Amino acid sequence: MLEHVGAALVSAFKLPQDVMLGEVLLSIVGRQVVLIENYKSIILYADHCVKLQTKNGKLTINGEHLIIEYYTKDEMKITGRIRSVELDGV
Amino acid sequence: MILWLLHQWRGYLYVCMSGFGAERFFNLCAANGIELWEVIDQEKNYQFYMTLPGYRASKLLMRKANIRLRILRKMGLPFFLYRNRRRKLSLLGMLMCILLFYSMSLFIWDISFEGNTRYTDEMLVQYVNRHDIHYGMRKSQISCDKIEAGIRNEFSEITWVSAQVSGTKLFIKIKESEVLSIIPVKDETPSDLVASDSGTITKMMVRSGIAQVSIGDEVEKGQVLVSGAIPVTNDNEELITIRQVHADADIYGILSYSYTKEYPRLHTVTVKTGKERIGYYGKAFQYSAVLLVPDPQNRSWNFTKELHQMKIFENFYLPFYYGIIRGTEYQTYERFYTREEENALANQIENLFLKNLMEKGVHIIENNVKILDNESVCRIEGIVTVEKSIGQDLPMIKRDEMRMKRGTYDNYN
Numbered sequence: 259m260l261e262h263v264g265a266a267l268v269s270a271f272k273l274p275q276d277v278m279l280g281e282v283l284l285s286i287v288g289r290q291v292v293l294i295e296n297y298k299s300i301i302l303y304a305d306h307c308v309k310l311q312t313k314n315g316k317l318t319i320n321g322e323h324l325i326i327e328y329y330t331k332d333e334m335k336i337t338g339r340i341r342s343v344e345l346d347g348v
Numbered sequence: 349m350i351l352w353l354l355h356q357w358r359g360y361l362y363v364c365m366s367g368f369g370a371e372r373f374f375n376l377c378a379a380n381g382i383e384l385w386e387v388i389d390q391e392k393n394y395q396f397y398m399t400l401p402g403y404r405a406s407k408l409l410m411r412k413a414n415i416r417l418r419i420l421r422k423m424g425l426p427f428f429l430y431r432n433r434r435r436k437l438s439l440l441g442m443l444m445c446i447l448l449f450y451s452m453s454l455f456i457w458d459i460s461f462e463g464n465t466r467y468t469d470e471m472l473v474q475y476v477n478r479h480d481i482h483y484g485m486r487k488s489q490i491s492c493d494k495i496e497a498g499i500r501n502e503f504s505e506i507t508w509v510s511a512q513v514s515g516t517k518l519f520i521k522i523k524e525s526e527v528l529s530i531i532p533v534k535d536e537t538p539s540d541l542v543a544s545d546s547g548t549i550t551k552m553m554v555r556s557g558i559a560q561v562s563i564g565d566e567v568e569k570g571q572v573l574v575s576g577a578i579p580v581t582n583d584n585e586e587l588i589t590i591r592q593v594h595a596d597a598d599i600y601g602i603l604s605y606s607y608t609k610e611y612p613r614l615h616t617v618t619v620k621t622g623k624e625r626i627g628y629y630g631k632a633f634q635y636s637a638v639l640l641v642p643d644p645q646n647r648s649w650n651f652t653k654e655l656h657q658m659k660i661f662e663n664f665y666l667p668f669y670y671g672i673i674r675g676t677e678y679q680t681y682e683r684f685y686t687r688e689e690e691n692a693l694a695n696q697i698e699n700l701f702l703k704n705l706m707e708k709g710v711h712i713i714e715n716n717v718k719i720l721d722n723e724s725v726c727r728i729e730g731i732v733t734v735e736k737s738i739g740q741d742l743p744m745i746k747r748d749e750m751r752m753k754r755g756t757y758d759n760y761n
């Protein structure tokens with residue numbers, strides 16, 4: 259209930275959802291770089307797949323030669339040959 | 349860059365991780381603020397970089413995640429110092445180097461000016477040198493406020509100055525006024541307008557004074573064209589007084605100039621042979637050295653030097669210079685000008701003369717040039733007919749003095 263109210267308020271005041279609601283923020287540069295913000299934890303990391311837990315579900319990055327360039331508690335930069343980015347969850 | 353320096357300073361490791369709880373270990377590291385980067389999956393294990401403090405802090409996390417870390421490489425300053433702990437002289441050398449750079453950073457090794465167009469860099473350098481601001485002085489002795497005030501006072505056309513010491517460089521930025529600082533005052537001294545050259549008058553427009561000549565008149569140099577003495581008469585046309593004004597008029601006349609120029613027909617020609625030499629130049633403080641193989645045959649060379657000042661960062665200049673000296677061999681011989689070359693040279697001389705005239709606002713009507721040459725000398729003779737302003741101010745005081753002198757001289761005789 260509270261979440262719905264919060265989402266409505268953020269939408270009404272046109273506030274950034276990633277900051278206010280902690281939604282995952284994805285930036286993709288070509289096929290080589292993906293920058294993920296607001297993720298929760300790493301579920302799986304392999305050469306061809308990186309699976310992350312976000313607030314509202316799971317984020318899967320498929321590709322080849324995937325390297326975690328750097329990561330912190332809430333930010334991660336992945337490089338390699340990106341094939342797909344999938345969001346699944348609620 | 350800062351992160352890289354920080355990693356180097358603290359030391360970092362390239363490790364290989366094996367075990368089952370890799371992802372758990374990554375999450376634990378993130379939660380505990382342990383920095384990992386360039387994580388690569390190598391099928392059976394993972395390889396990544398981590399900081400030395402991070403490695404020490406992750407011992408407990410390794411047990412928790414049931415993984416093992418194997419160090420593949422050690423990098424950074426702590427490991428470098430440990431590896432070279434027995435090399436005391438190297439350490440001393442490094443310390444001396446740091447000390448040298450630090451001591452050099454206390455001085456000014458470059459002075460640059462920006463925004464000056466009317467005043468050359470040399471003029472400004474001379475000015476700052478006169479005020480004891482010079483290359484190689486201590487930075488602490490520089491007062492930027494004094495420099496700014498001094499430059500503004502010394503150079504009237506400079507309206508804004510900013511002096512700033514950045515690194516080992518003194519930047520002086522200047523803005524010059526775009527309007528004339530002195531408004532020319534109209535000359536109101538009583539004067540006549542006399543002919544500056546002999547010629548025939550073509551145009552006249554008198555604004556002040558009484559014209560003494562008219563269009564078409566032949567005038568001699570020094571002849572009064574417009575008189576500044578205006579007689580004031582009463583109703584009976586009797587002269588009461590003479591009012592003296594500043595004669596002002598635009599008077600143009602046609603006149604001819606002749607010019608001659610002689611130059612020897614024999615001239616020295618320089619030809620490049622195509623051979624080149626390279627040498628090196630180095631300078632430290634006021635001492636310089638050149639590395640250039642001497643030429644045993646003592647041939648003629650034309651040398652150019654490309655000089656660069658060494659710097660560590662953008663504005664951290666050092667008192668060291670290096671450069672490349674490039675030499676191109678040439679040979680000289682004497683020969684006579686060909687007819688085409690003579691014509692080209694004559695044209696060049698003529699164009700230069702005409703250009704000088706045109707820059708003075710002279711309108712060229714006719715130009716006749718003759719090239720006369722004998723065995724050794726080539727002579728260019730030209731007569732140019734021009735139309736130009738021939739009015740010239742002659743103040744009345746000066747005119748009276750000249751008359752008095754002439755009168756005294758005449759009486760004396």
